[in-house]
Amino acid sequence: MRCAILHYHELALKGRNRSFFEQRLVRNLRLALKDLGVRRVDALPGRIRAILPDTLPWEPVKTRLSHVFGVVNFSLAQSVPLDLIHPNLDALKIAVADEVQGLAFQTFRVTAKRADKRLTLTSMDVERELGAYLCAVTGKKVNLTKPDLTVYVELLSSEAYYSVKKEVGPGGMPTGVSGKVACLISGGIDSPVAAYRMMRRGCQAVFVHFHGRPFVSRASEEKVREIVELLTRYQLYSRLYLIPFGEIQRHIVLGAPAAYRVVLYRRMMLRIAEELARRDRCWALITGDSLGQVASQTPENLTVVQEAAHLPILRPLIGMDKIEITEQAQRIGTFETSIEPDQDCCRLFVPPHPSTRADLDQIRKIERGFDLDALVKQGLGKAELVEVTFPAQPVRPPFP
Ligand code: ATP
Numbered sequence: 298m299r300c301a302i303l304h305y306h307e308l309a310l311k312g313r314n315r316s317f318f319e320q321r322l323v324r325n326l327r328l329a330l331k332d333l334g335v336r337r338v339d340a341l342p343g344r345i346r347a348i349l350p351d352t353l354p355w356e357p358v359k360t361r362l363s364h365v366f367g368v369v370n371f372s373l374a375q376s377v378p379l380d381l382i383h384p385n386l387d388a389l390k391i392a393v394a395d396e397v398q399g400l401a402f403q404t405f406r407v408t409a410k411r412a413d414k415r416l417t418l419t420s421m422d423v424e425r426e427l428g429a430y431l432c433a434v435t436g437k438k439v440n441l442t443k444p445d446l447t448v449y450v451e452l453l454s455s456e457a458y459y460s461v462k463k464e465v466g467p468g469g470m471p472t473g474v475s476g477k478v479a480c481l482i483s484g485g486i487d488s489p490v491a492a493y494r495m496m497r498r499g500c501q502a503v504f505v506h507f508h509g510r511p512f513v514s515r516a517s518e519e520k521v522r523e524i525v526e527l528l529t530r531y532q533l534y535s536r537l538y539l540i541p542f543g544e545i546q547r548h549i550v551l552g553a554p555a556a557y558r559v560v561l562y563r564r565m566m567l568r569i570a571e572e573l574a575r576r577d578r579c580w581a582l583i584t585g586d587s588l589g590q591v592a593s594q595t596p597e598n599l600t601v602v603q604e605a606a607h608l609p610i611l612r613p614l615i616g617m618d619k620i621e622i623t624e625q626a627q628r629i630g631t632f633e634t635s636i637e638p639d640q641d642c643c644r645l646f647v648p649p650h651p652s653t654r655a656d657l658d659q660i661r662k663i664e665r666g667f668d669l670d671a672l673v674k675q676g677l678g679k680a681e682l683v684e685v686t687f688p689a690q691p692v693r694p695p696f697p
């Protein structure tokens with residue numbers, strides 16, 4: 298039987314969390330593989346198995362699996378039957394020898410794992426016996442420390458799985474186990490990375506973007522859509538709220554000293570995002586702030602901005618520098634899109650010398666001059682919802 302065997306971090310999981318995590322992962326894998334024609338994904342003791350149709354090439358399966366959070370590593374495997382009480386490795390030996398015949402290698406090792414401890418053969422027994430057999434039939438040598446080829450064997454109660462290559466998964470926790478969060482996404486380099494980091498911890502991300510229309514073209518929106526599409530490969534379904542912010546900014550420009558504009562914009566963004574977050578039952582707001590990077594990210598300004606929201610604001614990049622963030626953006630695949638030139642609303646009406654130390658009392662005093670509720674309502678009223686699915690599925694995956 299041809300299948301993918303997937304592993305997750307077991308150590309991090311205790312008690313009842315484990316089955317919750319496992320069930321979610323199985324469900325997410327089913328959704329990720331469904332349109333490829335994979336019909337069965339099951340939790341086996343300590344690992345997950347997806348049975349692959351013989352006609353399905355490995356490449357697309359591999360690409361999909363490398364985007365499913367919770368998967369630490371995985372491999373294309375074959376199985377042979379095994380008898381728990383009277384285990385006989387003949388079938389395994391012949392199958393593995395056949396498998397490695399066509400491969401180019403000089404040295405190899407066998408790495409076996411026994412999932413069922415009732416099995417009378419230990420992992421070591423299997424490694425020795427299969428290793429000796431492969432030496433004899435292939436003429437190749439064993440090298441335990443730096444082999445050209447590793448044969449992985451996993452022994453379950455009634456079958457053994459073997460594979461010759463392990464692929465790296467994205468790690469983290471399955472989408473959904475940590476609830477939903479609202480990610481403020483700008484089209485810059487940082488916020489997509491911030492969203493990714495929360496997604497990797499099991500959060501389903503809902504995206505909120507403020508654009509400068511009617512004062513700028515659609516450029517930042519197009520970028521954000523593209524970035525959300527890239528990130529959706531990791532969670533299969535995304536909601537993106539697009540909010541025209543130009544009018545609101547114009548209000549702020551007219552009613553506040555130039556130096557405070559940026560902080561006031563951010564506070565308005567948070568109020569609107571928080572309302573959308575509540576509607577979609579998100580438990581936190583996520584931003585791409587990194588300490589000290591720009592004027593809005595000084596300790597004082599972060600504190601003043603934070604005060605406008607009630608939900609927790611999480612800033613997963615707060616302690617990272619630009620180089621680290623850029624490297625992550627490149628790995629995730631959002632960097633190229635993020636650096637395309639655009640007309641972000643943030644560049645609209647930005648003063649030459651924004652205050653780096655906003656004072657909360659003063660900000661509140663200025664805000665008393667605005668009808669904040671009306672501005673929030675105005676933003677929400679014009680919010681446009683875009684739904685993105687990956688792959689473009691006829692039925693959208695469940696959105697809890
Ligand atoms: P980024 O690279 O994410 O744009 P940045 O270094 O440019 O970040 P700022 O422009 O100060 O920093 O933005 C800080 C955070 O505020 C962003 O990471 C994002 O979470 C949020 N934000 C900024 N502009 C917008 C916007 N137009 N729409 C939604 N969120 C925004």
Ligand code: MG
Nearest residue numbers: 483485641643
């Ligand atoms: Mg920015």
